[in-house]
Amino acid sequence: MTCKCEDIKDCFVIEARMALPNQYFVGRIGSKWIIAMRDKKKLTGLKCDKCNITYVPPREHCNKCGATIADNWVDVGTTGEIVNFTIVNYNDKHLPKKAPYILGQIKLDGADTPLTHIVADVDPADVHVGMKVKAVFAEGPVNTLMQLDHFEPV
Numbered sequence: 001m002t003c004k005c006e007d008i009k010d011c012f013v014i015e016a017r018m019a020l021p022n023q024y025f026v027g028r029i030g031s032k033w034i035i036a037m038r039d040k041k042k043l044t045g046l047k048c049d050k051c052n053i054t055y056v057p058p059r060e061h062c063n064k065c066g067a068t069i070a071d072n073w074v075d076v077g078t079t080g081e082i083v084n085f086t087i088v089n090y091n092d093k094h095l096p097k098k099a100p101y102i103l104g105q106i107k108l109d110g111a112d113t114p115l116t117h118i119v120a121d122v123d124p125a126d127v128h129v130g131m132k133v134k135a136v137f138a139e140g141p142v143n144t145l146m147q148l149d150h151f152e153p154v
């Protein structure tokens, strides 16, 4: 962007932070996914039978063939394996936990795509790709992805 001030020394930039409260609808599929966690303590996904791919988190269309798979729900395991992870080392009020904590990509048993979530009850120095983990659900209704509170080592 070009400054249109007559003289650049009269142009000012003020550094600020903006709070931006927001909300969004997680959609019919996201809602159904969270309800299964909340009411049945189970994890589900959407499967494309043609491609034999089960998506967790669930998605309306197959990423490979584009077919609508919105009604082809399948149960997946509440256990899985860490396929990637990072250690979050900074605090921000928008983050779900105080640092340091582990954010893992977990491929659940029966799923073909990884779910990114918090991995707890393990020292960050001990977490590794291939580690077997299990889902721990929130006690009461949360009605967000945090209905699945975290994963922990099996």
Ligand SMILES: [Zn+2]
Binding pocket: 048, 049, 050, 051, 052, 062, 063, 064, 065, 066, 067
């Ligand atoms: Zn497909």
